[in-house]
Amino acid sequence: MVLNEEQWIKELREKRIAYGISQGRLAVASGITREYLNKIESGKMKPSKELLETLHKELARFNPEAPLTMLFDYVKIRFSTLDIQHIIKDILKLNINYMLHEDYGRYSYTEHYSLGDIFIYTSADEEKGVLLELKGRGCRQFESYLLAQQRSWYDFLMDALIDGGVMKRIDLAINDHTGILDIPELAEKCRKREYIGKSRSYKFYQSGELIKHREDDREYMGRTLYLGSLKSDVYFCVYEKDYEQYVKLGTPLEEADIINRFEIRL
Structure with a gap:
């Protein structure tokens, strides 16, 4: 060597x-x-x-000082089968005996299995099949299982597709750790028609809970920009992640690890 x-x-x-x-x-x-x-x-x-x-x-990609990082933030896959044990064992590669079973569900499903924030819905309706839903925390938890299985997201998604899985929704998130994205400036460029894309549609929301005792300070309002029609197959969303964490967890804005988040919703 x-x-x-x-x-x-x-x-x-x-x-x-x-x-x-x-x-x-x-x-x-x-x-x-x-x-x-x-x-x-x-x-x-x-x-x-x-x-x-x-x-x-x-x-x-794992550099903790990188200004931008990307991750899966939401995954929803439907399988045309009622064999939920097969999906859990062979696709997710999890042990159903360690999962919590409840006789109720969402999206008109009648029951579900869960492991932390990993949810699998099922019912007796063959047309509905089995539905996997992973929100933000569910994606992070499932990543730990994938790592233990020596699989990547690509490996898992390919296994799901080969088994006939239909990708109902996938959100890819780009985290801005240093404030590279200026959401109000991006919204202003959209207003001035300086945004070029297949869809010229956009929506800008400057709303949310005002920080107590700072009602007169609009800089402390949460802001969200959508690019593209929300009814289309693909659209983009940029929002203030630090403000979201303040509202949900009470994390001070200056202590937030992620300032803005850019999501690609498929």
């Missing part, structure tokens, strides 16, 4: 540890096993140049 490769691998390991990323998490993101990555870092295996570049590229 040449010196350049040794330096690359040393830098890879040092950055991974500094970012707080496990070998397993980086391995799954890079499409290899944890054991293989361990051999690379210990010098027992010589990786190809392409794999080394992939490892560094994937590791860069």
Whole structure:
């Protein structure tokens, strides 16, 4: 192994540890096993140049100081089957015995199984089938299971599609940690017709709870901008995530890790 490769691998390991990323998490993101990555870092295996570049590229996505990060924020998939055990065991790869079963559901389903914020709805109606719903926290929890299974989101979604799953809704979120996006400025550009896209439709909402004792300060209002028709297959939403966390959790705006969030809703 040449010196350049040794330096690359040393830098890879040092950055991974500094970012707080496990070998397993980086391995799954890079499409290899944890054991293989361990051999690379210990010098027992010589990786190809392409794999080394992939490892560094994937590791860069986990940089805690990156101004922008992306994640799945909502997933809803319908399966044309009543075999809920098959969906839980073979698609989600979870143990149904550890799930809570309730004789009621949502979206006109009659019952559901849940594990934390992971929800699977079912009923006796064959046309409705089985419905998986993962909201924000459910996505984060399911990511932990995917990591333990050495699967990625891509692996899971491909398994769902192969099994006939229909993607009812998928939200991809881009978190702005430094305030790169100026929502009022973006809304003003839309008003001036400086926004170019297939759909010229947009909606800007400057509403929400005012922070107590600051009713006269409009800078403390939550603001949301929608780009595209809400009835279309794809539209975009930009909103003040820090304000949302203040309203929900009471987190001071200056302490929020995420300032704005940009969502792609499919």
